[in-house]
Amino acid sequence: MSSQPVHPDGPLMPMPELNLPALRSAIAALVPSRLEELVSEMQRAFDQAGQHGSTAPIRMFYRRWGTVVAIERDPERAARFHDAMQAFHTSDDAATRQSAAERIGAIVRLAEAEVQALEQR
Numbered sequence: 001m002s003s004q005p006v007h008p009d010g011p012l013m014p015m016p017e018l019n020l021p022a023l024r025s026a027i028a029a030l031v032p033s034r035l036e037e038l039v040s041e042m043q044r045a046f047d048q049a050g051q052h053g054s055t056a057p058i059r060m061f062y063r064r065w066g067t068v069v070a071i072e073r074d075p076e077r078a079a080r081f082h083d084a085m086q087a088f089h090t091s092d093d094a095a096t097r098q099s100a101a102e103r104i105g106a107i108v109r110l111a112e113a114e115v116q117a118l119e120q121r
Contacts, residue, residue, distance in 0.1 A: 011073045018062040018118055030072040038065055063115055070111035081107045
């Protein structure tokens, strides 16, 4: 795990390293309902890596799940993300859907920036 501080009103846990044991542990703690999805995607990524002789699928897997953790470890961010996803998927109003898509994009970009910062260390 990183040395990033965890505050009572902030993240539930530090951002984990981008490796399978750390990401699996974080997903198990934050969104256990998604563990099966993580394992399935991991198997596909490793299979594709072997088939293509490339580590790119594995790197993409780590980035994707690192982004999920970056969102879910912060309760306020996760709530905003899930509210926006709900609005996007349930609203018939184009303006509401557009606003939700913009909020989702902003949250994902912020989470991806956290993951990129880990990759650059």
